Amino acid sequence: MPKVLMVIIDGAGDRGNVTPLSSAKKPNLNKLAKMGINGIMDTIKPGVRPGSDTAHLALLGYDPFKCYTGRGPIEAAGVGIELKEGDVAFRVNFGTVEGEGSVFDKIVVDRRAGRISETDELVKAINEGVDLSEFGVEFVFKRGSGHRGAVVFRDDLSDKVSDVDPKKVGEKVKRCVPLEDDEKARRTAEVVNYFVQRSHEILDSHPLNLEREKKGLPKANVLLLRGAGKVPHLPKFEDRYGMKLACVSGTALIKGVVRLLGGEVLDVKGATGGKDTDLNAKVEASLKALERYDFVLLHIKATDEYGHDGDFEGKKAFIEKIDEAIEPLLSLDFSEVCLVVTADHSTPINVRDHTADPVPVTIVYRDVRTDDVEEFSELKAYKGGLHRMTGNDLFNIVLDLINKAKKFGA
Amino acid sequence: MPKVLMVIIDGAGDRGNVTPLSSAKKPNLNKLAKMGINGIMDTIKPGVRPGSDTAHLALLGYDPFKCYTGRGPIEAAGVGIELKEGDVAFRVNFGTVEGEGSVFDKIVVDRRAGRISETDELVKAINEGVDLSEFGVEFVFKRGSGHRGAVVFRDDLSDKVSDVDPKKVGEKVKRCVPLEDDEKARRTAEVVNYFVQRSHEILDSHPLNLEREKKGLPKANVLLLRGAGKVPHLPKFEDRYGMKLACVSGTALIKGVVRLLGGEVLDVKGATGGKDTDLNAKVEASLKALERYDFVLLHIKATDEYGHDGDFEGKKAFIEKIDEAIEPLLSLDFSEVCLVVTADHSTPINVRDHTADPVPVTIVYRDVRTDDVEEFSELKAYKGGLHRMTGNDLFNIVLDLINKAKKFGA
Incomplete structure (x- = not known):
């Protein structure tokens, strides 16, 4: 069965016509956008500002309106x-x-x-x-x-x-x-x-x-x-979807979501969840995790922090670092791995908090219908073949692509 | 806090490849489309023909499926x-x-x-x-x-x-x-x-x-x-959204919706709700209302009437009149005002009644991601960065843009 690698660049989206993502030098992310199918995503639903916790629940196939009971249990x-x-x-x-x-x-x-x-x-x-x-x-x-x-x-x-x-x-x-x-x-x-x-x-x-x-x-x-x-009753990810889940993240809130779903949190040296994190180590650990797990979530936090700080240049520079670090993903075997690159929400520089502005999504996989989008950016992704979707939609689309979706009807 | 001016051109949408809106000379509406982000909207939901009352409830952030109890209370x-x-x-x-x-x-x-x-x-x-x-x-x-x-x-x-x-x-x-x-x-x-x-x-x-x-x-x-x-129990707009609501409309049904939500109906001399209405006075009153209110709805009715009459040329000519009248909106300070131009539904000439054909939406505001759309028209708006949304979605998107949306999660 093909595996899934979902890369979440926390708070990557922004507002206006010049954004950290649109102005960053990011040849690798752009190559992925060109190789894949693209779209924009309202992680929860249009106009609803996602928390990182509710957003990740949605991206992992859980309806946050039904299963979210507050931050406490996830932090715990x-x-x-x-x-x-x-x-x-x-x-x-x-x-x-x-x-x-x-x-x-x-x-x-x-x-x-x-x-x-x-x-x-x-x-x-x-x-x-x-x-x-x-x-x-x-x-x-x-x-x-x-x-x-x-x-x-x-x-x-x-x-x-x-x-x-x-x-x-x-x-x-x-x-x-x-x-x-x-x-x-x-x-x-x-x-x-x-x-x-x-x-x-x-x-x-x-x-x-x-x-x-x-x-x-x-x-x-x-x-x-x-x-x-x-603490809510959440069916385990593996029971629900028949896939072993793991994450690489330095952030307690994201680790918490994954643990609540029964997934494994991988220990990666240097993964701090901060601006000083070791991106190469995280990418390497994620690729390695694909050997043992079916669905690997690679979460990168600092873009969101730069957004909260209102630091345009910092956010842009960090995206460029991410772009360098993810180069190995270009060599994945896309008949075996379905790669998703997206964000959990926007954290615009001039808002310094999460907003509901939709985020770009790229799916690279053997079977996708490639579109005309040539750049990984919230300003271009809307022209892609995926149009506009929710986080739950994205998860279901991925499930379908790797032939894990069930038929509804005869 | 930024304010919102929502201009609703009643029944403006039409069917087919040549519509009153697409063929009208409308340089000002086109300028707005070019300055803003665009999309198409199913005011209620796809394929559901909106009444003007249910449509306006949706556009003001109320779910018409939950709160609409018939025309009587709104007329009253x-x-x-x-x-x-x-x-x-x-x-x-x-x-x-x-x-x-x-x-x-x-x-x-x-x-x-x-x-x-x-x-x-x-x-x-x-x-x-x-x-x-x-x-x-x-x-x-x-x-x-x-x-x-x-x-x-x-x-x-x-x-x-x-x-x-x-x-x-x-x-x-x-x-x-x-x-x-x-x-x-x-x-x-x-x-x-x-x-x-x-x-x-x-x-x-x-x-x-x-x-x-x-x-x-x-x-x-x-x-x-x-x-x-x-008469339904409707939480007041101001209690629900923390914004003072006012409308400029000559139409009892629209006034009724706004009054039911606790909003103010502004008295504008010459605003008849008919083909003879004083559009300049309505635009002027709406701009003035932005000084005292946070969310101003400017409703223009006669396009719908021409649709009900099956009068293509009349509808087109009236759109041209609207285009002239809204010229002052181009000079708004879009860091202070979020301008939305849209319709409540289509009233196609060859149907002579409301239909569910989606309507164009343009949002002009400092923080939007401008797209490639250069014309305000139901034939072009679908290419815009907003894609396709409902009336409730549009309201929530606007709330998010002006930073009035609440975060769901942490």
Whole structure:
């Protein structure tokens, strides 16, 4: 059976008539566009701004309107927490608070605790020191990269509770409140508030934080929880599509999506999910993964970061780096591999956030109907033979091309 | 925040290879097409013939399949009746009947009472003379332009009742019957029939009608009710989208849609909704409205009328008039205003009614990706960068462009 390699250049699309993608020197991407069939894609649907998580769900054949329950569970899966259906999960930031009284009287002065990078000791102290047994609740807390982490509460709890993270510095830590008039939601809020207070006490007096204080660094003395979500029941990718899924990504959110679907997250040295990532290593790992897996997702993040930064030249230069790095893909055997190159959404320079502007799609495969498009760009792809499609459409089109689609009817 | 000006040229689309739009001299519309991004639109969905009401609901971001409950409530809102959720409303024509017996034994000889223009006295006589208190029902009857009007019955009634209007001359006035085996529907039909009989008695002997008779004019002696609809619960446009909505339109149905959504209907001298409308005044009023409102809908009706008349040259000439009138739009600051030019549906000359043939769309705004389309026409727009979309899609795309769209996911 032919295999699929899907390359997702995060946030690659842009707005206007001169874009990083259209102006970048990208001979290899252009060759692929010329060899393949092209189109534009609304990953979710026209005018709906995709998150990277909902977008990747769509690109992997899942309807995000039906299966997305919030960021928490995906982040938790991303940092490697084993999830059970019904768990309530939160994204967590280590932050810095100052002031007197309980944690909810204190002011958030840094939402990333000075972009602290090493949190293993602090995580350990919380896992050992916080006890929720009086509530009959278990929890699992794991760190992600930098100041990031995720926490899961295990019991019959609700995800209809508010964020603890005020999302602005200069504001108090927010008390978690039930968003529904419901006993379960009230109990969940109580558990969350206790967890935040207790972990604050442990963190605030932790030797590592006292040392940071001495050095004039912000203490990582609060856990800012947000994005409560109940772990959804998702049929495994392999059960659903009969293909072994793997991804190469440095980004917890994408790893989380793939893990939630039962896919493998490949460990690639130098794949940071940042601007300093080792693109060659990621491409090499993806090609190698095609030996063992049927559907390989290669996710490249930094284009999105440059978009969020409003850095046109940075985004353009990084696309040029990607173009160089993907050169080996030109030598794939396209009777054996169906290559898809696309983006999960646009992150325009002048918006600095995700938008719904459609993204280019190129499919290179023995059996596609080649069109006239000669450039991989959001400004040209609309003229291609694929026209305009959604992320779910794209996944189904690929399934059909590799003869994995089922006939509907007789 | 950027504002939106949406220009709807009613029924502008046509069929075949030479259309009023394609053959009209329209340098300004063409300039806009060239400056913008283009596509074709199925206002409701492919192959579904839109009413002007359902089309405008879709273009304003409401799903007509979910929120449309018939023409009555929209006409009633259009003539300025204050509606309550649950009211049952009908479109009304003043007509002419002849014959003996009750109103339901008489023959409709004119469905528009000789296109009577002045009905204030008659409306007053009905509001004062008809009493529905024995049914425990209140009513509000208001005139529209010409022979048109609307009536609302207020109580726990049903909209599952038939029309009184036979929709053909030479036929008897139809008795309203319940369309469901339901006590409420039976009671509503009874109320309607009583209302039609009593108003006929009052109208037939009204001095104004006796005078018309003397002059050889058809008496306006019957109210032909049709299009029963329950007033739907619609979230207000401003609550839903955070934008103040206004419209410039001479057409009750469009005013009704906008009023139902809580928008403002601007009073423009000379805006008749007909072939004699003052297009320059409407354009001027729309531009001025952009100072106070966030989303301005400029609706131009007569193209549709020429379509219903089967008048190719008239439709073409009117498009040329529109083209001249919209010249000031070329000078808009497109970093501040997102301009959309489109139609609500096609009204082809050789069909003389609405069809589902897709209509052209042009969006001019700083951030759009300009395409190769150089003409505003249903024959060229399909080559544009927007491809093919629905009315709801178009609304969401515009929301995204002006950065009012929310992100779905993280």
